[in-house]
Amino acid sequence: MEHGRLQSQLLDKHRGFIVLSNARILLALTFLLILLSGCTPKKGPDGSDLRKYVIIAVEGDVDSFNPLFAQEVTAGEINDLFFPGLMDARFDTSKGELAYYPMLATSWEFNNNNRDIVFHLRTDAQWADGNPVTARDVQLSYELYGDTAVASIRQSSVERLRKREDGDLDVHGAVEAFNDSTVIFHFEDSYPGQLFDVGLPILPVHIFEKLQRRGLREDPINRNPMSCGSFILKSWKPMQEIVLESNQRSKVPYPAKLSQLIFRVIPDYRSRLAQLRSGEVDIVEDIRLEDAVELETSSPHIQLHTLGERFYDAINWNNIDQEKYRTSGGKTIRPHPLFGSSTVRRALTLAINRREIVQSYLKSYGREAIGPISPLFRWAYNDTLQPLPYDPVLAKHLLAEEGWRDSNGDGVLDKNGRKFEFALKITAGNQLRSTIASIVQHQLSALKISMKIEQVERSVFWPDLMEKKYDAFIAGFYVPLQMQLDELWGSDLNRSPFNLVSFRNKRVDEILRGAKRVAKETDHASAWKEFQEILYREQPCTFLYWMNSLVGINKRVRGTTIGVLGLTHHAWEWYVDETDIKGKRK
Amino acid sequence: MYHAMSLYIVKRIVIAIPVIVGIVTLVFVLSRVAPGDPVTHLYSPTISTTAVEQLREEFGLERPLLQQFIDWISHVARGDFGISYSHHRPVHAVILDVLPNTILLGLAAIAIEFVLGCLIGAWAAHHHNSFIDRMVSGVGLVMYTMPTFWVGLLLLYLLSYTLGAFPSSQILSIHAEHLSSLAYTVDLLKHLALPALTIAIPGSAGIARFMRSSLINVDNEDYILAARSMGINQRTISLFYKLPNALTPVITILGLELGTLMAGALVTETIFAWPGMGRLTVMAIFSRDYPLIMGCTIVAGTVVILGNLIADILYATIDPRVRLV
Numbered sequence: 075m076e077h078g079r080l081q082s083q084l085l086d087k088h089r090g091f092i093v094l095s096n097a098r099i100l101l102a103l104t105f106l107l108i109l110l111s112g113c114t115p116k117k118g119p120d121g122s123d124l125r126k127y128v129i130i131a132v133e134g135d136v137d138s139f140n141p142l143f144a145q146e147v148t149a150g151e152i153n154d155l156f157f158p159g160l161m162d163a164r165f166d167t168s169k170g171e172l173a174y175y176p177m178l179a180t181s182w183e184f185n186n187n188n189r190d191i192v193f194h195l196r197t198d199a200q201w202a203d204g205n206p207v208t209a210r211d212v213q214l215s216y217e218l219y220g221d222t223a224v225a226s227i228r229q230s231s232v233e234r235l236r237k238r239e240d241g242d243l244d245v246h247g248a249v250e251a252f253n254d255s256t257v258i259f260h261f262e263d264s265y266p267g268q269l270f271d272v273g274l275p276i277l278p279v280h281i282f283e284k285l286q287r288r289g290l291r292e293d294p295i296n297r298n299p300m301s302c303g304s305f306i307l308k309s310w311k312p313m314q315e316i317v318l319e320s321n322q323r324s325k326v327p328y329p330a331k332l333s334q335l336i337f338r339v340i341p342d343y344r345s346r347l348a349q350l351r352s353g354e355v356d357i358v359e360d361i362r363l364e365d366a367v368e369l370e371t372s373s374p375h376i377q378l379h380t381l382g383e384r385f386y387d388a389i390n391w392n393n394i395d396q397e398k399y400r401t402s403g404g405k406t407i408r409p410h411p412l413f414g415s416s417t418v419r420r421a422l423t424l425a426i427n428r429r430e431i432v433q434s435y436l437k438s439y440g441r442e443a444i445g446p447i448s449p450l451f452r453w454a455y456n457d458t459l460q461p462l463p464y465d466p467v468l469a470k471h472l473l474a475e476e477g478w479r480d481s482n483g484d485g486v487l488d489k490n491g492r493k494f495e496f497a498l499k500i501t502a503g504n505q506l507r508s509t510i511a512s513i514v515q516h517q518l519s520a521l522k523i524s525m526k527i528e529q530v531e532r533s534v535f536w537p538d539l540m541e542k543k544y545d546a547f548i549a550g551f552y553v554p555l556q557m558q559l560d561e562l563w564g565s566d567l568n569r570s571p572f573n574l575v576s577f578r579n580k581r582v583d584e585i586l587r588g589a590k591r592v593a594k595e596t597d598h599a600s601a602w603k604e605f606q607e608i609l610y611r612e613q614p615c616t617f618l619y620w621m622n623s624l625v626g627i628n629k630r631v632r633g634t635t636i637g638v639l640g641l642t643h644h645a646w647e648w649y650v651d652e653t654d655i656k657g658k659r660k
Numbered sequence: 661m662y663h664a665m666s667l668y669i670v671k672r673i674v675i676a677i678p679v680i681v682g683i684v685t686l687v688f689v690l691s692r693v694a695p696g697d698p699v700t701h702l703y704s705p706t707i708s709t710t711a712v713e714q715l716r717e718e719f720g721l722e723r724p725l726l727q728q729f730i731d732w733i734s735h736v737a738r739g740d741f742g743i744s745y746s747h748h749r750p751v752h753a754v755i756l757d758v759l760p761n762t763i764l765l766g767l768a769a770i771a772i773e774f775v776l777g778c779l780i781g782a783w784a785a786h787h788h789n790s791f792i793d794r795m796v797s798g799v800g801l802v803m804y805t806m807p808t809f810w811v812g813l814l815l816l817y818l819l820s821y822t823l824g825a826f827p828s829s830q831i832l833s834i835h836a837e838h839l840s841s842l843a844y845t846v847d848l849l850k851h852l853a854l855p856a857l858t859i860a861i862p863g864s865a866g867i868a869r870f871m872r873s874s875l876i877n878v879d880n881e882d883y884i885l886a887a888r889s890m891g892i893n894q895r896t897i898s899l900f901y902k903l904p905n906a907l908t909p910v911i912t913i914l915g916l917e918l919g920t921l922m923a924g925a926l927v928t929e930t931i932f933a934w935p936g937m938g939r940l941t942v943m944a945i946f947s948r949d950y951p952l953i954m955g956c957t958i959v960a961g962t963v964v965i966l967g968n969l970i971a972d973i974l975y976a977t978i979d980p981r982v983r984l985v
Contacts, residue, residue, distance in 0.1 A: 129834065134943075138748050145702065225714040227707050291718070292743050292750070309837075312747075312757045313935035314830060340829050340933040344813075348821055349828060533696035533948050536703045571709060 126650050127334035128631050130641070131346040131355040135313050135339050139299040141275040142218055142226040143291050148337060151642040152316065155335075156301035157275030158326045160193050160212065160257075165382075165555065165638045170452030171596065172555055174269050178207060178276060178302075178326055188264035188593065189236075191272060195255045199325045201278050201302045207326075209251035214279040220245040223287045231271045236260035266595040267556045278302070304330040304646030313339055324646075331633065331649040335642075350376060350626050357631065359641055361624040363439050363506075369626060376626050382450055382638035383620035386443045387507070387550035389426070389498070389514065390615040391419050394576040396542040404567065407578075411492055412545065419613040420462070421472035425521050426514055427464040432619050435506060439624060443617035445606040446562065448553050450638060453595075454602040459610050470521055480522050487522045495524035499538075499547040502529040507548045510618065539574050548618075549574065555638065557595055557602065560586040563609075577614035665973065672972075676965045680958065684736075687957045688729055691950055698745045698948040719745060719950075732954065741958075742951035746943070751955035754940070759959065761831055762936035765859070765928075766921035768852050770914055772860035773867055778910065780864065781871025782898075788876055796868065803865035812858040812931040819854060826854050829933035855932040859925055863917065867910055874906035881905070908979050915971020922967065923960035 136149040144153050162177040179193040199207035218224050220232035220243055235248035250258040259272050278300045285293055299307055303326055305318035316337040320330040338355055340346045347365060350358040351373050361369065361378065369376055391413035398406045413419055432440050441449070442461040449455045478487040478494055487494040498514065500507045511527045518525050525546075530538065538544060551562070551572075564570030564586055565578035585601045592598045625636055633647040698719060702712045720728060735742060741751035784796035820828040827833065827850055836847050878884065879902065887897050926938035937956065944952035 127834070137746055143748060222710075222714060225711060225718055227702060227711050227715075229711045230708040233708070291748050296748060311935075312754070313939065314832075314933075315834070336834060338830065338834075338933075339935070341930050341939065342829075342933065345816070345829050345931060345933060348816070352821060352824075352828075354828065531696065531946075533700045533946060536700045537695070537697045540703060572703075 126332055127336055128332055128357065128648060128650065129336045129338050129355040130357040130359075131340045131349060132337050132359070133339075133341055133343070133346070136310070136316055136337075138291075138296045139307060139310075140290075140296040141277070142224060142228065143296065145227060147640075148316075151640055152305075152318065152337070153275055153299075154640075155303045155305045155318065155642060155645060156299045156307070157277060158303045159273040159275055160195075161269065161273055162327070163270075163273060163555075163639065165450075167450070167637070168452075170450055170455070172270065174273075178212075184264075186260075188268070189261045191259045191261075191268060192252075193257045193259070193272075195257065196325065197255050199302055200323055201280075201300050202306050202321055202323055203300060204323070205278065205280050206254070207276070207302050208254040208279070209257040210254075211276050211279045212257045213246065213249045213251040214282060215274065215277045216249040217245045218277065218282060218287070218290075219274060221287055224290050228274060231274055234262055234265060234268075234271065236262050264593060265590055266592060266598075267558070270556045276302075302326055304328065305335060308334065315339060328646065330646040332645075335645060335648070347626075350628070353628065356628040357641070358626045359623070361626045363436055363624070366439060366624055367437065375629050377629050379625045379627055379634070379636040380439065381623040381625060381636065381640070383441070383448050383622055384450065384638055385550055385552050385621050385623065386446065386448070387510075387548060387618045387621065388443070388615040389422075389618065390547050390549055390575045391422065392542065392545050392575055393419075393578070393614055394542075396545070396576070399567075399576070400542055407567075407576075410545070412494060412496055415476055416612045417472050417476050418478070419616070421469040421476075421521075422518070422523075423462050423613050423616040424465045424472070425469035425523075426517055426616055428461060428616070428618055429464060431510055431513060435509065436619055436621060439622040440619045443620050445609045445617055446551070446553070446559065447557075447602060447606055448620060451557065453599045454557060456603040456606040456610075458603075459606060462610075462613075466517070466520060473521065485522055486524045493524065494522070495526075496545040497526040497528045499528050499530050499535065499544045501532045501535045501549075503532075511548060540571060542574075542576065547574075550621075557589060557598075559589075559605075563605075575614045577609075577612070579608060579612065582608055665976070669969065669973070672965075672969050676962075676969075679965065680961045683961045684733075684954060684957055685729070688732065688950075688954060689725075691945075691948070691953050692725055692728070696948045698950065700948070732951075736954075736958075741955045744944075744952040744955075745949045746947045746952070747949075751951050754952060755937070755955050755959055758935050758937055758940050761934060762922060762925075762929075762938070765852065765855055765925065765934060765936060766918065768856035769859035769863070769921060769925075770918055772856055773863040773917075774910070774914055776860060776864035777867025778871050778907070780868035781910075782875060782903075784868065784872040785875035785879070786898075788879075793872075796872070800865040800868050804862055804869070806862055808858060808862065808925070808927045809931060811861050812854070812928055815854050815858055816931065827851050828854075829931075831934060855925075855928045855934050858928045858931070859921065867913065870910050870913060871906060874909055875902055878902045878905045904978060908975060911974045911978060912971050915967055915974055917967070918970060919964035919967020922963035 132148045134146055134148065136144070136152060137146045138144045138149055139153060139156065141150070141153040141157055144150055158177045160177060160179040160182070161174040163172050163174055165171075166173045176196075178195055178199060180196050182191055182193045184191055193212070195207070195209060195212070197206075201207060216232055216235075219226050219228050220235070222229075232243065232245055232248075235243065235245060238244045238247070248260045250260065252258055259268075261268060281295060281300050285295065297310065301307065301321055302324065304321055304324050306321040308317040308319040310316045318335040318337075320333055322329050324330075340349065340355070343362070346355070346358045347361070349355045351369075353375065366378055370378060392410050393413060395408045395410050395414070398408050409415065413422075428442050432442055444459045444461050445456070447454050447456070449457075473487060477489045479489070480487055482488065498511055500511050508527075508529070515525045515527055535547075539547065539549065561570050562572045563577060563582055564573060565580070565583050567573055567576055582605060585605045588601055589595075589598045625641060627634060627636070630651050631648060632651055633649050635644045635647065637643070698721065699712050699715055702715065716722060720731070732742065743749065744751050744754050747754045780796060780800070784793045787793045816828055819826050831848065831851050832844075833847050833851070836844055839847060884897060884901055887901050923937055923941075925936065926942055928934065929936040929939045937959065940952070941956040941960070943949075944956055
C-alpha cells in the first residue's frame with residue numbers, strides 16, 4: 075500500500091520532471107532573449123530622438139532642486155540650469171577675472187556712487203508653466219536667501235545689502251521691484267563683489283510666495299522645480315538618475331540643443347571610468363591623475379578637459395599652541411612649541427621635495443604652489459616668487475639655528491627637553507594625500523623629525539580642524555572666483571574660522587581689509603602680491619600644489635565650454651555629433 | 661498545528677519589539693556620542709557660520725541627548741521617522757525609494773544561491789569521495805572565501821566589459837520607461853543578473869557544502885536503507901526521501917541570510933550602483949544623518965528578526981518533528 079502511494083507520487087514527480095525539462099528550454103530561451111535584446115529605445119512616446127542625449131556619470135545624488143538649500147555639487151550645477159541669474163558669468167582666462175553678460179537682465183547700471191545697481195530685465199522670459207519672469211521673482215528670491223526662517227546656506231550673499239536705520243537687514247526694501255522689468259539693488263556700500271552677490275539663481279514668486287518659509291527645506295517643491303532655464307526636470311529616480319529635458323519655452327538663453335541631459339549615479343569610481351571607456355556614459359568628472367595618461371593613450375574617443383587650478387593642498391602647521399588656545403577659551407595665544415617659528419616652518423618646507431611630488435603624481439596636471447592665490451587670477455598672482463627648493467641641508471641648518479638638535483642621540487631632534495615629534499592628520503580614503511604623507515614622513519625622518527600619520531574620517535576631521543585639535547594636517551581648499559580671503563587668513567580667529575593654522579599678521583589684516591574697500595578687485599593687485607610675499611616669507615603652511623580637476627568627455631559631445639565655472643556651465647550649447655548618433659555611443 | 665504556529669508567530673513578534681527598541685536605543689546613543697557632525701559638509705568659507713548654526717538649531721542638535729531621544733521615540737511611535745538631514749525628505753519616503761530594490765536583489769540572490777548550492781551539493785554528494793567530490797569541495801572553498809568585491813569585479817570584467825552580455829551598473833537602462841513590458845522586464849533582469857550572482861556565488865558555495873554533508877549524513881539513515889530494501893529506485897529516494905531531510909539545515913541558513921541581505925549588501929550595491937539599503941545606510945552614517953541612520957536601523961533590525969522567524973517557520977514546516985514553542 076505504502077509502496078503503491080510512493081509509486082503514484084513518483085509518477086506525479088516524473089510529470090513534474092517533464093515540465094521541468096520544458097522549463098529548462100524556456101529558461102534557456104529567456105536567457106538568450108536577455109542576451110540578444112537591445113534595451114535602449116530610439117524614440118520617446120512623443121517621437122523625440124532619445125539618442126540625442128548626453129550621460130554624465132556622477133558619484134552622488136542630488137540633495138535638493140532648490141538653490142536655497144542645495145549643497146551637493148551636482149545639485150548646484152543642475153539648479154544653475156533651471157534657475158538662471160540676472161547675469162551670465164564667464165571667466166576671462168586672459169585677464170584672470172570674471173566677466174558678466176546679460177541673462178535674465180538685458181542691461182544694468184551702477185548709480186548712487188556704485189551703491190545701487192539697476193537691472194533691466196528681459197520681458198519675454200517665462201517659467202515652464204507660462205508665467206512671466208518679473209522683478210518680483212528677483213525680489214522674493216533675495217528675501218528667501220536672506221530670511222533666517224528659511225536658513226539658506228547662501229545667506230552671506232545678502233549681508234551687504236542696505237540695512238534699515240535700526241541696523242537690521244531689510245531685503246524687501248534693499249531689493250526694490252521698481253516695475254515688472256526693473257529691479258534695483260541697494261547696497262550699504264560699494265565693494266568689488268557686488269555683481270557676484272547679485273548673481274544668485276532666481277526662483278518663481280508665484281510658487282514660493284504661497285509656501286511657508288519655515289519648513290521650506292522639506293517642501294515637495296524642492297523635488298519638482300519650476301524652471302525658466304534651458305532645461306526642465308523630466309524625472310528623478312533617487313540614487314539612480316536625474317533626467318533633464320530641453321525646455322522649449324526657455325528664453326534664458328534658449329532651449330537646450332540636446333534633447334536630454336542625464337545624470338547617472340554611479341558611486342564607484344572604477345565603474346564610472348570603465349563606463350566612460352566603454353561608451354556607456356559620456357562624461358566623468360574627477361578623473362584621477364594616475365588614470366589620465368592611460369586614458370589619453372588607450373581611449374581615443376575620450377578627450378580630457380581641465381576645470382582649472384582652483385584647488386590647492388597644503389601641509390598645515392598649527393602656528394599657535396592650540397591646546398593652550400582651546401583650554402583658555404581662545405584667550406591665550408602662544409606660538410606652537412614645534413611650528414611657532416617661521417624659520418622652523420621654512421625648514422620644513424625646504425625639507426619636503428614638492429617638485430618630485432608634483433612630477434611623480436600630478437604630472438602635467440598640477441604645479442607647485444607658493445601661496446593661496448591661484449595662478450588663474452593672473453592680475454593677482456605673484457609670478458616673481460619661485461617655489462622654495464628642496465634643500466634638506468639648509469633645512470637642517472635652519473633647525474639647528476633654532477636650537478633643534480639630537481642632544482641625547484636617540485635619533486630625534488629635541489629642544490629644551492621637547493622632542494620634535496608630532497602626528498600628521500589626513501582624511502581617510504584620500505590615496506594621494508596618504509602617499510604624500512608617507513613621502514613627507516620619510517623626508518622628515520632624514521632630518522631626525524619623528525612624524526606619525528593618522529587617518530581620520532572626513533566627518534570627524536573637519537569639526538576637529540575647526541576646533542583646532544591638530545598640530546599638523548594635510549588639507550586644501552577650492553578657491554572661490556571672488557578674492558575673498560579674510561575668513562582664511564584674518565588674525566581674528568573668531569571672525570576667521572577657516573584660518574586653520576592660526577596665522578596672524580597685521581599687514582595681512584590691512585591687505586584683507588583694503589580688499590573690501592576698493593572699487594574694482596584688480597585695483598588691489600599689488601596688495602595681493604605683497605600678501606603672497608608675506609606668506610612666502612612666513613610659511614604658515616607648506617603649500618604643496620595646485621591641482622587641475624580632470625573631466626573625461628566622449629568626443630561625440632560637442633560644444634562644451636568646460637572650465638573654471640564648472641562642468642555644466644553653458645550646457646545648453648552642447649550637442650551630439652549627428653554622425654555619431656547613427657553609430658555606437660562611442 | 662496552525663494554532664500553535666500562529667501563537668508562536670505572535671509570541672516572537674511580541675518578543676521582537678523590546679529587541680528592536682534595545683537596538684535603536686543603542687544605535688541612537690552610539691551615533692550621537694561618536695565623533696562627527698551632521699553639518700560638516702557646510703564648513704566652507706563661502707557659507708556663513710550663522711547659517712550653519714541655524715541649521716544645527718533646526719535639526720535640534722543643541723538640545724540635551726535625552727530630550728532628543730524622547731522626542732524621536734515619541735515621533736516614531738506615531739509613525740513619524742523624522743526628516744533626513746541630507747535628503748531633506750521624510751525618512752520613510754527615502755527608505756521606501758530603495759527598499760523594494762533591496763528586496764528584489766536579496767530575493768534574486770537567495771533564489772540563485774539556493775538552486776545553485778543545492779544542485780552542486782547534490783552533485784558532490786552523489787559522487788561522494790570521488791574526484792568530482794574533491795573538486796567541488798576545493799572549488800567551493802575557494803568560492804566561499806572569495807571577497808564579494810572581487811567576485812563582483814571579476815563578473816563585471818568578464819560578463820560586462822569583455823563580453824558585453826550584461827550592463828555594468830544601475831537597475832534599469834536609460835529610457836527604460838519607454839520599453840514594452842516584456843522588454844522592461846528583460847532589462848531589469850539583465851541589470852539584476854550580475855549583482856545577484858555576486859552575492860549568490862560565495863553563498864552558494866557555502867550552501868553546497870552544507871547540502872553535500874547533509875545528504876551524505878541522511879544517506880546513512882535507517883529509513884533510506886528501508887526504502888532501498890523496498891526496491892524504490894534511486895531517483896525517487898533522492899528526490900523524496902533524502903532531499904527534504906537534507907534541506908532542513910540549508911533552509912535555516914537561507915532564512916538567516918535573507919534577513920542580512922534585506923538590510924542591504926553594501927559592497928555589491930556600490931560596485932553595481934544598485935540603489936539599495938546598504939548604500940543608503942552607509943551614506944547616512946558618513947553624513948551623520950541621524951534620522952536616516954535610525955530609520956535604516958529599524959528596518960534592518962526588523963528584517964533580520966523577520967528573517968529568523970521565517971527560517972524557524974520553514975524549519976518547522978519541513979520537519980514536523982520540530983515543535984515551535
